[in-house]
Amino acid sequence: MDIKHLFNNLVTAVMVIDVDLKLCYANAAAEQLLGVGSHRLTEHVLSDSFQILGVSTDLLSKAIRENQGLTVNTAPLVTLDNQHHTVDITLTPLEQEQGLGLLELRQVDQQRRIHQQLTLDAQQQAAQYLVRNLAHEIKNPLGGLRGAAQLLSRELHDPQLNEFTDLIIEQADRLRNLVDRLLGPQRPTQHSLHNIHEVVQKVLNLVNMALPPNITLKQDYDPSIPDIQMDPEQLQQAVLNIVQNAIQALDTAGGEILIRTRTQHQVTIGTLRHKLVLALSIIDNGPGIKPELLDTLFYPMVTGRDNGSGLGLSIAHNFARLHGGRIDCHSKLGRTEFTILLPIKN
Incomplete structure (x- = not known):
């Protein structure tokens, strides 16, 4: 049995580090959690792979050197791309491999x-x-x-x-x-294989026709993402609704909207766990969403604008649901990120 392949199917981030905290191995969940590819991870020491980790790197090094296990619960983790997580940390020295330790980071905010x-x-x-x-x-x-x-x-x-x-x-x-x-539609429509970037580009072509001069659109695509089964018109409408919301949020002060595509491994949507999903993020640097609206943001008729209908996000959420996906939202002052997660079937 291929141990590396086995580790890549775990939802827990697993890394092997030496006494100098140089990474020797990182599984797919570690790449996803830290937002860094395994090649880059193994070229640097552990401390170069995050901004904050709620345990001293000296303590990790000492535990490996003295062949002692270490456990830290509910520790904060801030990644290089400023994502905040809460993790349980476990370090297990490898008895058969002196000077090496198995480091596990298990997200407790995921549950x-x-x-x-x-x-x-x-x-x-x-x-x-x-x-x-x-x-x-x-x-x-x-x-x-x-x-x-x-x-x-x-x-x-x-x-x-x-x-x-x-x-x-x-x-x-x-x-x-x-x-x-x-x-709206309540049942899945006929789906066929399409490229997500073609769908997004149609949205941007529409938006650019009336885009205010003080707002900039940027794209950061992963070209390796395969075609997925979809109703392109529904997904185009979902993306358009979210982008238009971002434009309206930036309308007064201006700003930047980033459209980013990535893949994520071992993601649970509802009660189903998927080996690979598409993560399409729409990120703006506007004023953020009022905290009291976050829990009901995708409900019909809920809006934070005086002239809003409260239907755009509800429709987008429904279209994502009809594709077996979901939409996540994280918002604070200066950064609002909507992420559409859609399963990629191999």
Whole structure:
């Protein structure tokens, strides 16, 4: 059995370090957690691979030198790309290999995130069920109201009075469009193989037509990402909704929006664990999202803007769900990151 292949299927970050904290090996989960490739990891000492780790590197070195195990629970980890995690750290000296230690970093915030996602999905599905029932109840009398306004318009010969019936018809159509958006698709559509970067580029082409001059769009793509099964129109709409939100957040002060694609290994979405997923991130350096909105951000009709409909993120979340994926959001002052995670089937 290939031990390296076995380690690469673990969700725990596993590294082998020597007494000088030089990395000899890092599995796929370690690459993902630290955001650094294994080749770069093994070319440097451990301390070059993160900003903060909640245990002294001298203590790790001493434990290997004295052949003593070490455990630190709920330690902070800040990676080079400024991602914050909470990890349990375990160092086990290798008896058969003097001067080497097996370092394990197990994310304890991942379990909390999975629980939050399951809770959010259940709550959102309940909210969507309520909204769908309400929408159906609205559409029936709305159709009757519009029909009555059309019949009344035919009987009126005064143009000034026709303006009122036209207004009724116009507003009825507006409400019907809003209800149709609330209902949205509830079942997966036909999927076929497409390149995610082509989908993103179509979004950027649309956005660039009316992009304010004080906002810059940047791309950071991983060209090795394979084509995935998708409905390109649904994913294009999901990405467009998130990018438009970022533009609106930056509208006053301006700023930068980064579109980044990467792959992640051993990711749990809902109750399913996937060996490989696409991570499409939309990152802006705007004012951030109010903390009180974060837990209900993907609910229908929830918005932080006075003129917002509260449907854009709900629709994007639903489209990701219909692809077997999810959307994560992390926000603070100066950085808001939405990440669409989609399974890549081998």
